[in-house]
């Protein structure tokens with residue numbers, strides 16, 4: 001059963017959002033990817049959000065750029081947790097996306113991540129952490145991932161100064 005939905009406002013967001021998909025795939029999570037535009041396909045947005053809980057989704061990772069209403073509107077229409085990823089925009093480098101996603105009114109939360117690739121990857125990891133609460137095997141994988149990161153940093157060296 002699909003546990004996580006990854007949605008984005010345009011296929012132009014894929015370069016960033018594929019980082020969430022990559023993380024979920026590496027951890028063996030069943031996920032789906034969809035283009036759902038808040039402004040251009042609002043009916044589809046409502047349908048996706050309204051069906052999410054009954055379809056068994058445990059989290060929705062939503063990425064959008066510019067006037068990024070997709071995560072907030074999804075959150076308005078479903079109780080499934082929404083993880084918002086600000087996609088870098090052409091003119092304002094994603095600061096518009098970030099502010100559009102993070103400044104939700106009290107009562108309708110969207111967990112907001114960093115602009116771009118790191119945000120997409122971290123949204124994937126955050127969804128995994130949510131699922132790991134009920135899945136000991138997944139929790140073990142997450143701990144191993146953290147240990148691997150730790151080992152990588154501990155093995156880092158710096159050049160000598162001549």
Ligand code: RP5
Nearest residue numbers: 009010012013064065066087
């Ligand atoms: C937003 O507008 C999308 O999320 C995308 O980041 C941005 C540009 O969309 P395209 O013009 O590339 O389709 O809705």
